[in-house]
Amino acid sequence: MLSVVSIVPPTFNPAPAPVSADAGTWFAFDKVSLSLDGKSVLHEVSVRSSARRIGMVGRNGSGKSTFARLFAGLIAPTTGSVEVRGVDVAKDRRAALSTVGILFQNPDHQIIFPTVEEELAFGLLQQGVSKADAAEQVAQLLAQFGKSHWAPEAAHSLSQGQKKLVCLMAVLAMKPKAIVLDEPLSGLDIPTQLQLSRYLDDADAMLVHIAHDPDHIRDYDEVLWLEEGRLVADGAPAKVLPAFTARMHELGGGDALSDLAG
Numbered sequence: 001m002l003s004v005v006s007i008v009p010p011t012f013n014p015a016p017a018p019v020s021a022d023a024g025t026w027f028a029f030d031k032v033s034l035s036l037d038g039k040s041v042l043h044e045v046s047v048r049s050s051a052r053r054i055g056m057v058g059r060n061g062s063g064k065s066t067f068a069r070l071f072a073g074l075i076a077p078t079t080g081s082v083e084v085r086g087v088d089v090a091k092d093r094r095a096a097l098s099t100v101g102i103l104f105q106n107p108d109h110q111i112i113f114p115t116v117e118e119e120l121a122f123g124l125l126q127q128g129v130s131k132a133d134a135a136e137q138v139a140q141l142l143a144q145f146g147k148s149h150w151a152p153e154a155a156h157s158l159s160q161g162q163k164k165l166v167c168l169m170a171v172l173a174m175k176p177k178a179i180v181l182d183e184p185l186s187g188l189d190i191p192t193q194l195q196l197s198r199y200l201d202d203a204d205a206m207l208v209h210i211a212h213d214p215d216h217i218r219d220y221d222e223v224l225w226l227e228e229g230r231l232v233a234d235g236a237p238a239k240v241l242p243a244f245t246a247r248m249h250e251l252g253g254g255d256a257l258s259d260l261a262g
């Protein structure tokens, strides 16, 4: 069992500042706790930020994907509240849809349409874009990624990495104000990772990027570290990532199987 208290020096813990969204705040979790099927998954997570690019790290099962689903309003907290750009994303689903985009960890959980072009057009049509305009925007997006030939392909016949790219394109097409990306680069080849990272850097959206590889978020504005459903560190990457990496190596260096996640 991981001792959360021993993971990082207490000075890294976020100050328990009162949380309420204001004009400069991108998002605010206020004492968010969540139980799923009777299991306590997140415990009193409070964080607010006005940073544009936020990274998130944590071991398997620490609650990162759950955090992402809460951030996108796909699930409601058991107690506490989640606001993104002033929108209570769990309560105001309509506003949430135009505010937050989410890239799921597993693209098979995201893709619902037979062809790539239908998958990419869906969000735009939901937003009220006409069929003709949606088709044009989809064609432009595919061309931007050099994937015009994917348009008529069966989305489910693509490889995992290719599906992931389709999902990301679908999210970007909707131009949300904030995007939560659940391990967006995992499983992608190096050129695609580099291309995607550049694209994300230029995206006109606030990002929460969940990653296991610290290199993917090293130049971000802020990094959150979750362990066992608790926020154990929140700060500059230069502070949080070395502590995280050291702790992960410490755990990985031990022989005790009880140190494995879960």
Ligand SMILES: Nc1ncnc2c1ncn2[C@@H]1O[C@H](COP(=O)(O)OP(=O)(O)OP(=O)(O)O)[C@@H](O)[C@H]1O
Pocket: 036, 037, 039, 041, 058, 059, 060, 061, 062, 063, 064, 065, 066, 067, 105
């Ligand atoms: N529907 C559910 N019912 C019960 N427990 C759940 C459910 N979904 C997730 N959990 C539990 O919540 C915890 C956090 O899961 P989550 O998927 O958020 O972790 P994670 O940090 O994203 O892990 P990974 O790095 O493996 O993706 C895990 O212990 C998991 O078993």
Ligand SMILES: [Mg+2]
Pocket: 064, 065, 066, 105, 182
């Ligand atoms: Mg996950």
